[in-house]
Amino acid sequence: MHSHALTQALTLYRSETLTLSQAASRAGRTEEEFAAVLHQYGIEQRPETPTVGAQTERPAPRAD
Template sequence: MYTHGLNTAMTLYRNGTLTLSQAASRAGRSRDAFATALVRHGISVRENHVRSRTAEESLRAD
Protein backbone atom coordinates (compact mmCIF):
# COMPACT_ATOMS: atom_id res chain seq x y z
CA MET A 1 0.00 0.00 0.00
CA TYR A 2 2.85 2.42 0.85
CA THR A 3 4.43 1.94 -2.59
CA HIS A 4 1.08 2.53 -4.29
CA GLY A 5 0.70 5.82 -2.40
CA LEU A 6 4.20 6.89 -3.40
CA ASN A 7 3.59 6.05 -7.06
CA THR A 8 0.28 7.90 -7.02
CA ALA A 9 1.86 10.96 -5.41
CA MET A 10 4.70 10.92 -7.95
CA THR A 11 2.26 10.75 -10.84
CA LEU A 12 0.16 13.59 -9.48
CA TYR A 13 3.28 15.70 -8.88
CA ARG A 14 4.70 14.99 -12.34
CA ASN A 15 1.39 16.02 -13.94
CA GLY A 16 1.27 19.24 -11.93
CA THR A 17 -1.85 18.26 -9.99
CA LEU A 18 -0.08 18.46 -6.62
CA THR A 19 2.69 20.68 -5.30
CA LEU A 20 5.81 19.09 -3.88
CA SER A 21 4.54 19.55 -0.32
CA GLN A 22 1.12 18.13 -1.14
CA ALA A 23 2.58 15.12 -2.94
CA ALA A 24 5.09 14.47 -0.15
CA SER A 25 2.28 14.54 2.40
CA ARG A 26 0.18 12.18 0.31
CA ALA A 27 3.16 9.80 0.05
CA GLY A 28 3.82 10.01 3.80
CA ARG A 29 7.32 11.45 3.33
CA SER A 30 9.13 14.69 4.07
CA ARG A 31 9.63 17.13 1.19
CA ASP A 32 13.32 16.23 0.96
CA ALA A 33 12.70 12.48 1.07
CA PHE A 34 10.01 12.81 -1.59
CA ALA A 35 12.28 14.96 -3.78
CA THR A 36 14.98 12.29 -3.47
CA ALA A 37 12.49 9.60 -4.50
CA LEU A 38 11.43 11.70 -7.51
CA VAL A 39 15.01 12.01 -8.70
CA ARG A 40 15.62 8.28 -8.21
CA HIS A 41 12.61 7.59 -10.42
CA GLY A 42 13.74 10.02 -13.12
CA ILE A 43 11.19 12.73 -12.33
CA SER A 44 12.50 16.28 -12.33
CA VAL A 45 11.94 18.35 -9.23
CA ARG A 46 10.50 21.69 -10.22
CA GLU A 47 12.85 24.63 -9.98
CA ASN A 48 10.98 26.43 -7.19
CA HIS A 49 11.83 23.59 -4.78
CA VAL A 50 15.49 23.75 -5.70
CA ARG A 51 15.57 27.51 -5.09
CA SER A 52 13.82 27.25 -1.73
CA ARG A 53 16.21 24.53 -0.61
CA THR A 54 19.21 26.60 -1.61
CA ALA A 55 17.91 29.56 0.37
CA GLU A 56 17.15 27.28 3.30
CA GLU A 57 20.68 25.82 3.22
CA SER A 58 22.18 29.32 3.07
CA LEU A 59 20.29 30.27 6.23
CA ARG A 60 21.59 27.21 8.02
CA ALA A 61 25.18 28.02 7.06
CA ASP A 62 25.04 31.41 8.79
Protein backbone atom coordinates in the same frame (compact mmCIF):
# COMPACT_ATOMS: atom_id res chain seq x y z
CA MET B 1 -0.59 0.53 0.48
CA HIS B 2 2.41 2.72 1.15
CA SER B 3 3.90 1.97 -2.28
CA HIS B 4 0.52 2.74 -3.87
CA ALA B 5 0.47 6.13 -2.12
CA LEU B 6 4.00 6.84 -3.37
CA THR B 7 3.13 5.85 -6.93
CA GLN B 8 0.01 7.99 -6.84
CA ALA B 9 1.93 10.97 -5.44
CA LEU B 10 4.63 10.63 -8.11
CA THR B 11 2.00 10.50 -10.85
CA LEU B 12 0.14 13.54 -9.52
CA TYR B 13 3.37 15.48 -9.05
CA ARG B 14 4.54 14.64 -12.57
CA SER B 15 1.21 15.81 -14.01
CA GLU B 16 1.57 19.08 -12.03
CA THR B 17 -1.59 18.37 -10.04
CA LEU B 18 0.25 18.48 -6.70
CA THR B 19 3.09 20.60 -5.38
CA LEU B 20 6.17 18.97 -3.91
CA SER B 21 4.83 19.55 -0.41
CA GLN B 22 1.40 18.11 -1.23
CA ALA B 23 2.87 15.08 -3.02
CA ALA B 24 5.30 14.38 -0.18
CA SER B 25 2.47 14.52 2.33
CA ARG B 26 0.32 12.18 0.24
CA ALA B 27 3.24 9.75 -0.02
CA GLY B 28 3.89 9.88 3.72
CA ARG B 29 7.39 11.30 3.20
CA THR B 30 9.17 14.51 4.07
CA GLU B 31 9.84 16.94 1.22
CA GLU B 32 13.52 15.97 1.30
CA GLU B 33 12.69 12.24 1.10
CA PHE B 34 10.21 12.81 -1.72
CA ALA B 35 12.75 14.94 -3.62
CA ALA B 36 15.22 12.04 -3.34
CA VAL B 37 12.59 9.66 -4.76
CA LEU B 38 11.98 12.07 -7.65
CA HIS B 39 15.69 12.01 -8.40
CA GLN B 40 15.75 8.21 -8.12
CA TYR B 41 12.97 7.93 -10.73
CA GLY B 42 14.46 10.60 -13.00
CA ILE B 43 11.62 13.07 -12.42
CA GLU B 44 12.75 16.69 -12.51
CA GLN B 45 11.86 18.68 -9.43
CA ARG B 46 9.93 21.84 -10.28
CA PRO B 47 10.59 25.13 -8.54
CA GLU B 48 7.88 25.82 -5.99
CA THR B 49 5.63 28.73 -6.89
CA PRO B 50 3.66 30.66 -4.29
CA THR B 51 0.03 29.67 -4.11
CA VAL B 52 -2.64 32.12 -5.17
CA GLY B 53 -3.59 34.35 -2.27
CA ALA B 54 -0.43 33.57 -0.34
CA GLN B 55 0.35 36.27 2.18
CA THR B 56 3.74 37.87 2.42
CA GLU B 57 5.00 38.82 5.85
CA ARG B 58 4.04 42.45 6.27
CA PRO B 59 1.97 44.25 8.84
CA ALA B 60 -1.70 44.82 8.15
CA PRO B 61 -2.77 48.44 7.60
CA ARG B 62 -4.08 50.15 10.70
CA ALA B 63 -7.71 51.22 10.75
CA ASP B 64 -7.33 54.37 12.85
